[in-house]
Amino acid sequence: MVSEKIRQALAGSSAIRAMFREGKELAAEVGAENVYDFSLGNPATPAPDSLNQAIREILDETDPLTVHGYMDNSGYEDVRQAVAENLNRRFQTDFDAHNVIMTVGAAGGLNIIFKTILDAGSEVLAFVPYFGEYKSYAANFDAKLVEVAPDYETFWPDLEDFRSKISPATRAVIVNTPNNPTGVVYPAGIMEQIAAVLLEKEKEYGADIYLISDEPYRELVYDGAEEDFLTKYYHNTLVGYSFSKSLSLPGERIGYVVVPNEASDSELLIDGMNVSNRTLGFVNAPSLMQKAVARCLEEKTNIDFYDANRKLLYENLTKFGFFCIRPQGAFYLWMKSPLKDEEAFVRLAKKYNLILVKGGAFACPGYVRIAYCVSKDMLMRALPAFEKLAAECKLTPSDEAAHCL
């Protein structure tokens, strides 16, 4: 006997995870080397050597009772201070340890933010397409996810639709730039307009509306673009960060939340998030990994690795005749389905051993997501499969794209 909510969740389970499993099943059938799995945001470039070295040093230098022991629910004070100082240096912010709460990844972070600010019936706005888990996280607190349409040229939010969707029940808006699944990075002008709408609506309703910045891909920007940090645009910005992508640690579940002093009721929010961290069952972020990431805050993942994949994939897919949104950040490519029903297209792609994720999983049917955080070798071997897929879809090869990037 399972709960009614879980019964529903099982019926509509994660399409990303489903494709990940399908990819593994296909690999068992035809051999792993013949499957081109672009389903999961699982980095194919390893954690920097310094991370494992930091772990060894911590084990050598530190009392095991400290390394593996309880600390405050918000995390080790020295780790939080190090995160605050790193952000201050990079983004001219003014945080200290008390503004930072270490979390069990960004997923844990978003859940403690949601628990702290959402009541049953609260509304959270998300810009389509969005990471499907947002809906589950809102449902954990009986809140409702309200979808805002994109501009289909740029995949920036449609600001008029955004304004029209804000209601007195709106407690928060989630923004995710660099974006999963589109790879789009919002320019400063868009962030300023989002902030202006929020300020106007806060005033109109006399209530706080929090902007939640989900930024696991913060550092993954290309073409010389600068990393952005969103607290400067809007006073009520709450940040959820993960080291999953920036240090290639997705399995370790380590990240943090930032609550700036200028956020309304910031002290109450911080206290609430500590309680949420505890009562949701996280208790605290994994202790050894807290200490390890604190020693690697200046490290960068291998951006060139992803950038090479990005160029190779975008150039070739466009050349084959696919319509793609040019990726500017993260490690996803957002491609229009040549078939009206993108689920049929995903099935067709699987015939060529290509594992893609349907846009419907991101509330945006008609597109597919290609996670190019894969080995270059696999990507190279996958290109002929994409070419055959394009041919079966009767797409016209074009040389135009080769010069786009």
Added chain:
Amino acid sequence: MVSEKIRQALAGSSAIRAMFREGKELAAEVGAENVYDFSLGNPATPAPDSLNQAIREILDETDPLTVHGYMDNSGYEDVRQAVAENLNRRFQTDFDAHNVIMTVGAAGGLNIIFKTILDAGSEVLAFVPYFGEYKSYAANFDAKLVEVAPDYETFWPDLEDFRSKISPATRAVIVNTPNNPTGVVYPAGIMEQIAAVLLEKEKEYGADIYLISDEPYRELVYDGAEEDFLTKYYHNTLVGYSFSKSLSLPGERIGYVVVPNEASDSELLIDGMNVSNRTLGFVNAPSLMQKAVARCLEEKTNIDFYDANRKLLYENLTKFGFFCIRPQGAFYLWMKSPLKDEEAFVRLAKKYNLILVKGGAFACPGYVRIAYCVSKDMLMRALPAFEKLAAECKLTPSDEAAHCL
């Protein structure tokens, strides 16, 4: 602006964590060496050397993409298989990898069990006194915690009260033996009677009632008692385990849930718990630590360390005239408050720099919990403070207890 539930949670926040903070504040005031902090279940005996050695070996031997990468939400298959085989060998069970879900500690495990089986309005029975967080976990899913009275001689459950509290809304009963906060271990006869009542009520209502065994203290039993594993008593038993105490890893948040095949709808439960692990934001148990504990399943914590503390504390407190429940497991001593108002007694104890936790935090006023997972040195230094506290309470010293253990 915080949610209504969090506002309430902040008002009634964890007394254990509050005392932990009070202890740290007092330490800042009078010096850490002069504070006798018995508030938190934070092991004072370190993780076995083999644990850190296992971490080093895993880092040396394994591809970092595997060690720190995503895996199925239930955890690494080889880790789950190792856990299953370890349990089978020790407890004559018949599990395989699919019965085991790796979790973010026991707190994470209980939350994924609760999310999977509880609807709003469901009732969960807990035996007083119980770990206060159970109430928060049930509230996460709008379920109600229903309290069952103890027999105050033994601190086993009052079975008649237990029977009377089961209703058609009852979905689960939590049992925690060895027990936090009493240190009591339920004998087989009690478990058999609990199981008989549950079977009777399942039949009466034609519905499943799950027995949730929260067993972070499974291995911490004294006086030659054998470790017990509860699935043998009742078909619908779900197990939540943590390595926090058995390997002294409370900060690492690593544990597992077991769903036996004989549980009703076991496959649906397993699928539901995987979804819950993902959607509650845990995603998966920390990856490196999964691999590390899998190599240390045969390790034992330093039981003799706790046993020595147990004897020393029980003998002396009883000699000083305190009324204590003789601890048989875990690392807590449950003591009757000499003052009617145990909160006043906790305040009085603090005058002697003794940090205890009020029984009210476990739904059982009139008692206090003393966590003796502390250094022997601190315990020795604390004894004179306890003696003075007894004198101030006008207790009569007695030699009787010295021969009890």
